[in-house]
Amino acid sequence: MKFIRQWPQWSGYAAAGWSLLYGLAGLYWSVGGAGFPFAPIDEDYRSGSLLEGADARMVAPIMAVTGAVGAVIGVLMTRVQCRFRVYMLGFAWALAVTLALIIPDYSLIALVALAPFILVFAFTGVPGDQGGVGDILYWHRMNLVILFVGGVLWATAALAYQRRTAGNCAHCGRNDRPSPQWMSSPQRWGRWAVWVAVASCLPYEITRVAWFLGYPLGIPDSFERMMQDTPGMLEMGLGLAIASALGGVLTHGLVHRWGEVYPRWIWFKAGQRVPPALAIVPASIVAAVLIPAGLMNLQLGFDADSWAVNAPGVLWVVWGAALGAATLAYHLRRRGPCRHCHRGAAGPCLPRDPQRAARPPSNRLA
Incomplete structure (x- = not known):
C-alpha cells in the first residue's frame, strides 16, 4: 500500500518504461517481426479497434518513435521541471487519451463484465461457437488491454507532473488558494x-x-x-x-x-x-x-x-x-486530510444539514 500511495514519485518512470518496451515492440514489427497486433486476421479474432487491419509498415514505425519519445519525456517529467512544461503535458495527456480511450474497443468492458465467469468458462466452455477461453483472451484483444494500461500510466504521470509544476500537492491536488466553487x-x-x-x-x-x-x-x-x-x-x-x-x-x-x-x-x-x-x-x-x-x-x-x-x-x-x-x-x-501535505484538515465538504452533522454518531441507517 505504501508503494501505491507514492504513485506521483514512480508514475513517470512507469510510463517511460512502458513506452520503451512497447516502442521496442514497434521497432520489431516495423522490420517485419511476427505478431503485429493490428494485422489482418480471421474475422472471429478481429478487434473493433480503430487501428484494426492497419499496415504494419506504416503504424509500427510510429509506435517505435512514439515509444522512444515517451521514454524520454516520462523520465524528464519525473526528474526535471523545464520551460517545455506545456508541450510535455500536451504529449502526455494526448498519449493517455489515445491509448486508453480512442484505440481500444468494447473488449475492455467485456472483460470487466465477464471477469467472474472466465474461470468458470475455463472448465465449462464458452457459450456459443467459441472453443474456449483462448477464443476470448486472444492476442489482438489482449494487446488492447496492454494499451489501456499504458494510457492509465500516462494519465497518472501527467496528473502528477501537472500538479507538481503548478505548485499543488502531487498527491491530492490541493494548494493554499481557495477551492473552485x-x-x-x-x-x-x-x-x-x-x-x-x-x-x-x-x-x-x-x-x-x-x-x-x-x-x-x-x-x-x-x-x-x-x-x-x-x-x-x-x-x-x-x-x-x-x-x-x-x-x-x-x-x-x-x-x-x-x-x-x-x-x-x-x-x-x-x-x-x-x-x-x-x-x-x-x-x-x-x-x-x-x-x-x-x-x-x-x-x-x-x-x-x-x-x-x-x-x-x-x-x-x-x-x-x-x-x-x-x-x-x-x-x-x-x-479527508492529505497524508502528505496535510491540507484539508477541516475534513471533507460540509454536509448540507449542519445540525445533523452536530448530532452524535448513530448506528441507525437511513
Whole structure:
C-alpha cells in the first residue's frame, strides 16, 4: 500500500518504461517481426479497434518513435521541471487519451463484465461457437488491454507532473488558494451525474431483455433467429443487462448514505464506514472502459432496421463520462486530510444539514 500511495514519485518512470518496451515492440514489427497486433486476421479474432487491419509498415514505425519519445519525456517529467512544461503535458495527456480511450474497443468492458465467469468458462466452455477461453483472451484483444494500461500510466504521470509544476500537492491536488466553487458542492452535481449515468444505460438493458423474452425490438427477424440458434447468446445478453442494471443500482451509492456507511442488510458490516476506495476504484475502471466501447459503436454505425445492435452502445460514452463525474463527486465529498501535505484538515465538504452533522454518531441507517 505504501508503494501505491507514492504513485506521483514512480508514475513517470512507469510510463517511460512502458513506452520503451512497447516502442521496442514497434521497432520489431516495423522490420517485419511476427505478431503485429493490428494485422489482418480471421474475422472471429478481429478487434473493433480503430487501428484494426492497419499496415504494419506504416503504424509500427510510429509506435517505435512514439515509444522512444515517451521514454524520454516520462523520465524528464519525473526528474526535471523545464520551460517545455506545456508541450510535455500536451504529449502526455494526448498519449493517455489515445491509448486508453480512442484505440481500444468494447473488449475492455467485456472483460470487466465477464471477469467472474472466465474461470468458470475455463472448465465449462464458452457459450456459443467459441472453443474456449483462448477464443476470448486472444492476442489482438489482449494487446488492447496492454494499451489501456499504458494510457492509465500516462494519465497518472501527467496528473502528477501537472500538479507538481503548478505548485499543488502531487498527491491530492490541493494548494493554499481557495477551492473552485464547483468543488465545494459535489453532492448537487454528483446527483445529476448519477441520474444521467443510470438513464444512459437503460436502452441497452431494455433491448436485451426484450430479445430474451422473444420481442425483436430494434432488430430484424433474421437477427433474432440467429441469436435463438446460437446456444447461450440470448442468455449472455440477459446476463449483461442484469449486470448493467445492478451497476446502476450501485451507482446510486455514490450519492446516498449507504455508499458511505454499510446498511443493515449487510449484517456483518452494518454501521461501519465504507472505505472510499471500495467504490472509487471499480467505478473509475468501469467509467474508463465504457468510453472506448461507446466510441467503437459510434464508429460501426447502425441501420434503421437493426438500430438496437449498436445504437444503445453509443450511449456508453455518456454513461462512462457521467459515471466518472459521479465518482469524482464522491471522491471530493469523502476525501479527508492529505497524508502528505496535510491540507484539508477541516475534513471533507460540509454536509448540507449542519445540525445533523452536530448530532452524535448513530448506528441507525437511513
